[in-house]
Amino acid sequence: MNPKSKIEEIEIDLLLEAVYRRYGYDFRSYARASIERRIRQFLSKAGCASISGMISKVLNDREFFSRLARYFSIGVTEMFRDPLVYRAVREKVVPLLRTWPHFKIWHAGCATGEEVYSLAIVLKEEGVYDRATIYATDFNDEALARARDGVYEIDKLQEATKNYQQAGGKASFSEYYRARYDAALMDAALKERMVFSSHNLASDNVFGEMHLVFCRNVLIYFNRDLQNRALGLFTESLVHGGFLCLGTKEDLQFTDVSGRYEVVDPKARIYRKSEPFERGVRNVERGRKRA
Amino acid sequence: MDQVEYEKGEIPSSELRVPRSDFRAVVIGGSAGGVEGLTAIFAALPSDFELPVLVVQHLHPSDDGAFARHLARITRLPVVEPCDKERIERGRVYAAPANYHMLVDRNGTISLSVDEKVNWSRPSIDVLFESAAIAWGEAVIAVLLSGASADGAKGMRSVREAGGLTIAQDPDDAGYPFMPQSAIDAGGVGEILGLKEIGQRLIELAGMCNR
Numbered sequence: 001m002n003p004k005s006k007i008e009e010i011e012i013d014l015l016l017e018a019v020y021r022r023y024g025y026d027f028r029s030y031a032r033a034s035i036e037r038r039i040r041q042f043l044s045k046a047g048c049a050s051i052s053g054m055i056s057k058v059l060n061d062r063e064f065f066s067r068l069a070r071y072f073s074i075g076v077t078e079m080f081r082d083p084l085v086y087r088a089v090r091e092k093v094v095p096l097l098r099t100w101p102h103f104k105i106w107h108a109g110c111a112t113g114e115e116v117y118s119l120a121i122v123l124k125e126e127g128v129y130d131r132a133t134i135y136a137t138d139f140n141d142e143a144l145a146r147a148r149d150g151v152y153e154i155d156k157l158q159e160a161t162k163n164y165q166q167a168g169g170k171a172s173f174s175e176y177y178r179a180r181y182d183a184a185l186m187d188a189a190l191k192e193r194m195v196f197s198s199h200n201l202a203s204d205n206v207f208g209e210m211h212l213v214f215c216r217n218v219l220i221y222f223n224r225d226l227q228n229r230a231l232g233l234f235t236e237s238l239v240h241g242g243f244l245c246l247g248t249k250e251d252l253q254f255t256d257v258s259g260r261y262e263v264v265d266p267k268a269r270i271y272r273k274s275e276p277f278e279r280g281v282r283n284v285e286r287g288r289k290r291a
Numbered sequence: 292m293d294q295v296e297y298e299k300g301e302i303p304s305s306e307l308r309v310p311r312s313d314f315r316a317v318v319i320g321g322s323a324g325g326v327e328g329l330t331a332i333f334a335a336l337p338s339d340f341e342l343p344v345l346v347v348q349h350l351h352p353s354d355d356g357a358f359a360r361h362l363a364r365i366t367r368l369p370v371v372e373p374c375d376k377e378r379i380e381r382g383r384v385y386a387a388p389a390n391y392h393m394l395v396d397r398n399g400t401i402s403l404s405v406d407e408k409v410n411w412s413r414p415s416i417d418v419l420f421e422s423a424a425i426a427w428g429e430a431v432i433a434v435l436l437s438g439a440s441a442d443g444a445k446g447m448r449s450v451r452e453a454g455g456l457t458i459a460q461d462p463d464d465a466g467y468p469f470m471p472q473s474a475i476d477a478g479g480v481g482e483i484l485g486l487k488e489i490g491q492r493l494i495e496l497a498g499m500c501n502r
Contacts, residue, residue, distance in 0.1 A: 002428040002453055009397065031375075033394035033402040033422045076405050081390075084355075217405045220375040227376075249388055249403050251374040 011051035012036055018055050023065055026202045027072055029226035035072065042071045073140040075111025077217070079157065080118045082248050083166035085216070088268035089119070090168050093212060093243050094126045102131050103211040106237060108201060108230070109218030110136040113147025114160075117176070118167075119214060120190045125170045129193060135207060137199035148196045150186035152177075157184050201230040210237045217247035228256040235260055235273065244271045314456070314496055315430040316379070316395075317342050318423045320416030320446070322349040322438025324466030326361070328486055329436065333366035333384075335490025340368060342432075342497050343379045345395065345423070347387045347414045349438070354389035362386050375403040387414035394422035410442035420446025429454030432496055434489060435480075436460045438470030447479030456496065457481045458489060 016028045016035075027035060039051060046064070048054045057064050080086055097103050110116050116136045123129040138144045157177055164173040177184040199207060201218070213234045219227045234244055235257045244252075244261060246269040252258045261271035321328055325348050336344075350358050359372035362384060370384045371377065373393070378400050379385065385401060387393035392414050394402040402422075409415035416435070420443060423431045433450040435443045437460055447457045459480040462468030474480050484492060 005425050005428055005453065008425070031396065031402045031404075032398070033396040033426070034404045034406065036425065037394070037404075037406070037418070037422070074406075076407055220403045220405070224376060247375075247405075249374045249391060254376070 008036075008051065011055070012039060015039065015051055015055050015058065018059055019065065019068070022059055023062075023069075024203075025069055029202065029223050029229075030072070031221050031223055034221055038072055042068060070140065070142060073138075073143070075109065075138070075140070075143060075218075077111045077114045078163075079114045079152075079160035080163035080167045081115065081216070082268070083163045083168075085245065085248065085268040085270075086118060086122050086167035088265040088270055089245065090122050090126060092264055093245075093270060094123070094128060096241070096243075097132075097211060098126075098128055100131070100211060102133070103128075104208060105132060105134045105212045105214060106207055106210045106234075107134055107136040108199070108207075108213060108215040108234070110138050110147055110196075111140070111143050112152075113143075113150065113196075114152065115214070115216065116147060116194060117150060117186050117190055118164075120194065121164075121169070121176055122167070124190065132193050134194045135210075136194055136196050137207065139198060139200035139202075139204075141198055144196050144198060148191075150191060151183050152186070154179050154182050154184045201233065202226055206233055206236050208237060209239055210234075210242055211239055212243045212245065213238060214245045216245065217250070219250050220247060224255075231255055231257045238273045240273060242273050244273065245269065246271070313430055314342060314432055315427050316423065317344045317432045317434065317493060317497075318395075318419055318450075319344060319346045319434040319436065320420065320438075320443040321347070321436035322412075322416075322440050322442065322467065322470055324437030325349070326358075327437065327466060328460055328489075329362065330365045331486040332434070332490045332493070333362070333368070335487075336366065336368065336493065338367035339382070340494070340497060341381050342493075343381055343383050343385065344368070345379070345385045345387070345393065345401075345419060347393060347416045347419045349412050349416075349440070349442070350387075350389040350414070352390040352413075356388070358389070359386040373401045373403075375401065377401045387419065389414075392418040394418060395426040396422075397426050399426070410440055412440065412442050416443035417446040421449045424449040424453040424455060427453075427455065431455040432458065432493065434458045434460075434493075435471050435474050437465035437467045439467040440470055441473040443470055444473040444477040444479060447474040448477055449479075451479050451481060458492065459483050460489065461485045 020026050107116050123132050161173045176187050262274040264270040264272050363370040368384045372386050372388050391403040396402045420433050451457045457480050459471040459474050461483050462472040464485045
């Protein structure tokens, strides 16, 4: 490896260590290539000469840290991203959710909420939304506030119309929002069963008894260890027979929990928790959390 | 014997060139007209080509694996549309999936992201090339093909600055010369070759790998 690249690797290790020890936010287990890219981009915006220069600034300046942390946690998402996934949820997951009198969904890493509303629309059209509670979580409070507001750029929503149709949409997409100037407010009825709360997959714990965990394109930002931690939380949260829906390029194979799910839809990456209760595995996870 | 002295910090380019005996990977970027270039290059590569080849071709977000399936038809090498964290193996072709950036991690695995588009593109050539420059430094060969965008120009520069070898398709030979020309103008190109020569050159360079 060339020396410049090696030095930069050390600088990044030290920066992430500084952030963790000073503020308790742990980005050390994030996917290295992506976080490096964001650090370098932030560097050019922040007016620091080097990553080393960022370390002293981050240690002494909380506002600088907040900007950096926000930059690390930007989630990019869109309504009905990957229409085939929503079609698969409609056709393969909803029929089983229907068998529960009340069901809970954990939308982990919901970012600005576009996909939470997408899911709510599917449930509404399938006539099961009244029986659902959707817990939408993210550790970026700013993103979470935007998700709660449900206000999006009108252009983006119009772009999503085609995705909505491809996802098997039964109405006209424009029925779900009210446009004003260049912004659009999502229908308040869609928010009725949504609960937004702050949760960090890198440091927080299990979140209730879930029937569906929806976590798409979040794990790609984690390294293998942190992926396994998050997947452990999901697995522990899910009821027997509960569903897990990941991003279309996130594979359970080679992860710690691969043996505990059966594949429901390989393209949409929908899995179902199926294995018999295993005390050993569960205890290992409990032990790790205490550590 | 004459002692040659250099100004401090000035090293002649001939001495900067380390023997290229250990290339570890090829990265290729293409946009409009790129598929034609890829077809020519992959037609030339033998089934025992040893290096991994990572490809970013600008795609429509709804491509749904069609590009990877097309690549599989035009090469003798196994083609993968990788999942996140997939290990990069020798002699395989990795086609970036539509709507994801594809990055190389320092640990030799593929890392995907859904970050904002770069140069109006996701996947972006710059994102792949810049990460490849960090992960592989002088051991990477970057090839930039036809296109109507400036994507890849920064990435080629990063690869070159890290000591890697950069090849641009000859703009005169490209359906859309803007992309290779932008990289040349940005100073990121080491060799300018016609489509027919690129495949042959890659074989030559890969042949210099330790066997």
